[in-house]
Amino acid sequence: MTKLIDGKQVANDLKVQIASSVKKLIALGITPGIAVILVGEDPASQIYVRNKQRAAEQLGIDSELINLPTTTSEAKLLAKIDQLNANPAIDAILVQAPLPAHINEERVQSAIAPEKDVDGFHPQNVGALYNNAKSYYPQANTPRGIMTLLAEYMPDLVGKKALVIGRSILVGRPMMAMLNNADATVTLAHRHTQDLDQLIATADLIVVAVGEPHFLKMSAAKADAVVIDVGINRLEDGSLVGDVLDDMPDSAQLLTPVPGGVGPMTIAMLMQTTIELARQHSTFE
Ligand SMILES: NC(=O)C1=CN([C@@H]2O[C@H](COP(=O)(O)OP(=O)(O)OC[C@H]3O[C@@H](n4cnc5c(N)ncnc54)[C@H](OP(=O)(O)O)[C@@H]3O)[C@@H](O)[C@H]2O)C=CC1
Ligand SMILES: Nc1nc(=O)c2c([nH]1)NC[C@@H]1CN(c3ccc(C(=O)N[C@@H](CCC(=O)O)C(=O)O)cc3)C=[N+]21
Numbered sequence: 001m002t003k004l005i006d007g008k009q010v011a012n013d014l015k016v017q018i019a020s021s022v023k024k025l026i027a028l029g030i031t032p033g034i035a036v037i038l039v040g041e042d043p044a045s046q047i048y049v050r051n052k053q054r055a056a057e058q059l060g061i062d063s064e065l066i067n068l069p070t071t072t073s074e075a076k077l078l079a080k081i082d083q084l085n086a087n088p089a090i091d092a093i094l095v096q097a098p099l100p101a102h103i104n105e106e107r108v109q110s111a112i113a114p115e116k117d118v119d120g121f122h123p124q125n126v127g128a129l130y131n132n133a134k135s136y137y138p139q140a141n142t143p144r145g146i147m148t149l150l151a152e153y154m155p156d157l158v159g160k161k162a163l164v165i166g167r168s169i170l171v172g173r174p175m176m177a178m179l180n181n182a183d184a185t186v187t188l189a190h191r192h193t194q195d196l197d198q199l200i201a202t203a204d205l206i207v208v209a210v211g212e213p214h215f216l217k218m219s220a221a222k223a224d225a226v227v228i229d230v231g232i233n234r235l236e237d238g239s240l241v242g243d244v245l246d247d248m249p250d251s252a253q254l255l256t257p258v259p260g261g262v263g264p265m266t267i268a269m270l271m272q273t274t275i276e277l278a279r280q281h282s283t284f285e
């Protein structure tokens with residue numbers, strides 16, 4: 001079998017460390033707090049938001065869920081964000097994507113105070129990532145979780161050919177920047193990319209964040225490729241699959257499974273970023 005990267009295990013190890021950091025912070029009088037805003041009643045989003053809350057609870061992080069109706073105006077959402085920006089108990093603000101079509105996501109993400117921007121979406125934090133700034137700033141949690149997995153499973157990224165497929169603000173673009181900052185040679189592919197098969201066949205590392213079941217077959221990648229499957233696709237029978245099909249038994253390739261790969265790392269990194277923001281907000285550090 002293709003060797004699987006155990007994201008769940010790495011995430012659980014990380015959570016043990018986070019829980020102990022939270023205990024230390026609480027002893028200093030600092031309780032980290034995250035607010036999650038969900039607009040609407042999308043069942044998948046409700047599950048994700050609940051998972052995030054459960055993780056916060058387990059680790060001793062305060063969490064507040066703000067569930068607004070689908071019809072909420074952009075002005076009302078912006079007013080809620082202002083209120084959270086001004087609330088000293090809240091260190092991290094997450095607005096669950098996607099938002100209803102009548103709301104401008106860019107305006108909403110820019111309204112979150114950069115020092116509470118747990119997703120790393122604010123233009124100031126995006127700019128810091130692109131500049132590889134040395135000062136602290138929050139970074140997108142899914143690619144950050146992937147970098148943590150790679151530290152364990154592909155420690156030498158310098159000069160390697162990395163192919164990122166998909167260019168969302170949530171995954172592909174920050175992934176490109178983080179791999180670039182780690183001195184990999186990065187190609188960012190998308191819908192209009194020509195000769196994608198050729199890029200896939202030669203890449204040392206492939207990160208797939210497309211959202212299409214079986215978009216990439218392991219047999220199309222190099223015999224020793226590392227493949228990170230970000231996709232989360234719910235099939236009609238209720239099962240969950242990624243974007244990658246493992247048709248390469250007995251290969252020396254490495255692959256993240258779905259579920260149990262990138263998803264749990266995203267949640268753990270979200271909590272890690274929350275406590276980092278809480279530390280930044282305290283006067284003790
Ligand atoms: N595990 C986790 O923690 C997370 C998982 N996800 C999952 O990852 C997947 C991607 O999410 P997200 O990044 O938000 O995706 P988006 O839907 O925002 O973007 C998809 C990207 O894939 C590209 N794409 C689509 N079709 C093709 C194609 N045929 N060839 C090449 N590129 C293509 C698009 O290109 P173009 O820009 O040209 O349109 C786009 O850049 C989803 O399944 C999502 O559920 C997302 C976040 C976290
Ligand atoms: N502002 C914002 N920030 C996000 O980080 C964000 C978002 N919006 N919108 C949606 C995507 C998606 N996302 C996931 C997180 C965890 C799992 C996860 O825990 N997955 C489990 C399985 C979950 C299941 O069983 O459904 C796994 O892969 O093992 C999946 C997807 C975060 N996102």
Ligand SMILES: [Mg+2]
Pocket residue numbers: 030031032033088089090
């Ligand atoms: Mg606090």
